[in-house]
Amino acid sequence: MGVVVNLDGERVKKTGLETLTALVAKDMGAVNELILRHMDSPVDLIPQLAGHLVAAGGKRLRPMLTLAASRLCGYEGGRHIGLATCVEFIHTATLLHDDVVDESALRRGLASANALWGNKASVLVGDYLFSRSFELMVADGSLRVLSILSRASAIIAEGEVMQLITANDTQTGEPAYLEVIKAKTAQLFAAACRLGAVVAERPSVEEDALETFGMNLGIAFQLIDDVLDYSAKQATLGKTVGDDFREGKITLPVVLAFRRGDEGQRTFWRRTLEDLEQQPEDLEKAILLLQKHDALTDSVERARHYSAMARDALGIFDDGPEKQALLEVIDDCMERAY
């Protein structure tokens, strides 16, 4: 974690994310303005719903990656503002669509994240944001950028469909899990970072390095996220433990525990995650099984592998505040697990 000196001369410990946030604060202000401007519409529901999500949406890691990557590449123009906004819009649209409740899920009586406005509003406002992000890209005028982001969007959508299929399927193995998180999470991290080198018109080796950094950071990020869903640490982050379990999502901790378990344990996973027949004590039992098989700690170890690759990908860039901040974001991601 970085140590900085604040205005009063005190030494204050910052997390990597805070370091990054401070570093790109001015650019991020411009991004926020652009976000508000482009989600505006005479149709009130659009700024209402989108604003709710953006206000709640928190850390804006993805657009900050675009901003920091651009600066890392020495970019001094203004195009990175619009592109960071595109990245955030794509992410927000994905979140809205991700929250759509399935008919079968409803029957299971699960609460929906879009309870306030309903499925249909989430879908349509998501479409609106997605279309606006393409309008912004077109305004930027670079076919290279359009190609990177339209490709990323298609891969994200494909990954979301893949996840839908592997959900509730305990047969899912580690490669299928990895393919899903690469597509649905890491792809946008990778594109967000690559754009930095693209706007700065840097050689392809730097584009590739930033893509590798983003891809591996994204994988590590999602792995830790999936571990946290079964971790007491999650509660301290203000999130609910066990959401993935209740939905029957097959994440790496479950993949490992299922494969390492005996037939009785597999029956338990099938009942709870495939048939979604869950008793109040089942979540606790699941966590005990995950711990017994080191499934959580080993998932963190897998994340460490990807975070190491992310770190090394930045090796070709000169040291400086942007590189330092991006490295600290990796540390941050890993520290979340403890």
Next chain:
Amino acid sequence: MGVVVNLDGERVKKTGLETLTALVAKDMGAVNELILRHMDSPVDLIPQLAGHLVAAGGKRLRPMLTLAASRLCGYEGGRHIGLATCVEFIHTATLLHDDVVDESALRRGLASANALWGNKASVLVGDYLFSRSFELMVADGSLRVLSILSRASAIIAEGEVMQLITANDTQTGEPAYLEVIKAKTAQLFAAACRLGAVVAERPSVEEDALETFGMNLGIAFQLIDDVLDYSAKQATLGKTVGDDFREGKITLPVVLAFRRGDEGQRTFWRRTLEDLEQQPEDLEKAILLLQKHDALTDSVERARHYSAMARDALGIFDDGPEKQALLEVIDDCMERAY
């Protein structure tokens, strides 16, 4: 309706749509191939669900408009194939998202068009098709085209949100209704037609004329569609009568009958369309009220107005088979009502 001589020398009556279909048959074959190629994915659910919709989806009017408009403008290249495919993908994605069932709608026990795969699959496969259509546009390489279609997409999404808001609101007036159908239906017709002049690099007066043709055809098309939902004719077209009524959609026939009715009748509309408290005999009663107030025939008259504008917009083009086919499509649209 056109009269053509077939291979056996017989004179065969064709509908406008059939004339158009025959005229662009070869190009449409190429579009169909491209559609199949681009909806393919290693994730089986994608070609399955998309294929189901495309196979069922019928007439492919929108891409045919792009093909015919391109030929009308003397275009002889191959770009119109890809662009027509983009148009159809955007339409198909919209259909998929349009069919997403709201949580509240579910509670009302309505059947869903996406019953086979569920809400979530419809949303995600729609996103995939939408992203693929942008990838295709990027491959085409024209920022003009990208600008037209990304703008159209944003307007369509905005229109869909508007429709969601006006649904179940009997206060909706004719201007609000028109705004919705312009955005959600006519905008894509307009863009599909304008692209013809764009690929052919024709002067902006021709772009505008084709846009005007498409826009007004689209409005007339949707008006007739909304009339047919209350018409016995609908049954002969293999569709269900009363879908809009059951969902509480406020279409022009209802707007007119509500405004022309007395307080007792307005109470009826409020109960059935706002509160969705419907008895088995209510649909029949609604149709009687619509007839009593000439709401259906006057909606057809409104459509006639727009179809006349569509017809006149084509006036600047030389006569020829494409112009003839497009004019017959207008006739077709109007004849559907009888």
